[in-house]
Structure formats: structure tokens, C-alpha cells
Amino acid sequence: MFNQKYKGFTLVEVLVTVVIMAMGLLGLAGLQTTSLRYNLDAEQRGTAVQLVYDMSERMRAMTNRELLSGLEKYTEEGVEEASCTSYSANAVAGCTPLQMASHDKFEWLGEISNSLPGGEGYISVAAGIYTITVTWDDNRDGNTDASDASFSARFQP
Numbered sequence: 001m002f003n004q005k006y007k008g009f010t011l012v013e014v015l016v017t018v019v020i021m022a023m024g025l026l027g028l029a030g031l032q033t034t035s036l037r038y039n040l041d042a043e044q045r046g047t048a049v050q051l052v053y054d055m056s057e058r059m060r061a062m063t064n065r066e067l068l069s070g071l072e073k074y075t076e077e078g079v080e081e082a083s084c085t086s087y088s089a090n091a092v093a094g095c096t097p098l099q100m101a102s103h104d105k106f107e108w109l110g111e112i113s114n115s116l117p118g119g120e121g122y123i124s125v126a127a128g129i130y131t132i133t134v135t136w137d138d139n140r141d142g143n144t145d146a147s148d149a150s151f152s153a154r155f156q157p
Contacts, residue, residue: 041138041149047115048134048151051108055123055132056155058104062097071130071157073098074123078105112136118144129156 059074084095084103095103105123112119118137123130131154138149 044116044136044138045149045151048119048136048149051112051115051121051134052132052151052153054111055104055108055121056130056153058108059101059130060155060157062101062157071101072125073101074105074130075125076102076105078102078107078109080106118142118148120144129154 055074059071062071079102081095081099081103084100109121112121112134116134116136117140120135122133122135124133125131131152133150133152135144135148135150137144139147
């Protein structure tokens with residue numbers, strides 16, 4: 001009765017093709033999501049590196065080398081100093097190295113909190129070696145803890 005050869009695709013072949021294509025597209029969507037996440041992580045790490053080295057250069061730029069004990073000011077909480085905020089010649093002339101150190105720390109902490117989610121910065125000293133650390137909420141759980149990313153640099157003035 002049906003002696004003719006059927007030509008074309010059957011419904012099963014079309015269904016298998018659609019399933020294979022859907023799995024491939026889901027794989028591409030997952031790849032795109034992972035790529036975006038890693039790109040954001042790399043951007044945040046780059047920002048953290050830049051912020052750590054920015055602070056180390058601020059500390060190294062302290063012009064009064066006899067006042068190296070003034071570097072201890074960087075380990076304290078930063079305070080905005082009115083005489084150090086303007087970069088006119090009169091304002092900077094009225095800004096002592098200790099005030100500049102405190103103001104640098106204040107600005108640095110502000111840059112960290114504005115640039116990184118849950119960003120925090122720490123400066124510590126042990127045996128004359130300064131450690132500058134920036135941490136941020138890398139896993140986006142709302143807490144900055146040991147499971148989150150950080151970047152540190154150490155130097156001796």
C-alpha cells in the first residue's frame with residue numbers, strides 16, 4: 001500500500017535537532033555569564049592593585065625623610081584635613097607632613113569604598129616593614145571576610 005519512499009524529515013528528527021540546538025545555546029549562555037563574572041573579578045583586582053600601589057607611593061613621597069616616624073600616621077584612621085584639601089600653594093604650605101599623611105589615608109579609604117564593593121583598606125607595620133592591604137566583597141554575600149579576595153604589598157621605606 002505504501003510503496004513510495006518518503007522524503008524529508010520526520011518529526012522525531014526535528015525534535016532531536018531542536019534539543020541539541022537548545023543545549024548548545026544554553027552552554028553558550030553559561031559561557032557568557034562566566035566570562036562576564038571573570039571580567040568583573042579581573043577589573044576589581046586591577047583596581048585593588050592600583051589602590052595599594054597608590055598608597056605605597058603616597059607614603060614613599062613623604063618629603064621629610066627625617067620624619068619617618070610620621071609614616072606611623074598612615075596606620076591610624078584617616079582624617080580629612082582642611083589645609084590639605086586644596087592644591088593651591090597657600091593650602092599645601094600650611095599642611096604639615098603628619099596632616100598630609102592623615103589626609104592621604106582619608107582620601108585613600110574613600111577611593112576604596114567608592115571603587116570596590118564592600119572595600120576596606122588596612123596599613124600595618126611590623127619591624128619597620130609596612131603592609132598595605134585592600135579587601136573587598138568578591139563573592140557578593142554582603143560581608144567582607146576571609147573568603148573574599150584581597151591584595152597586599154609590603155615595603156620598607
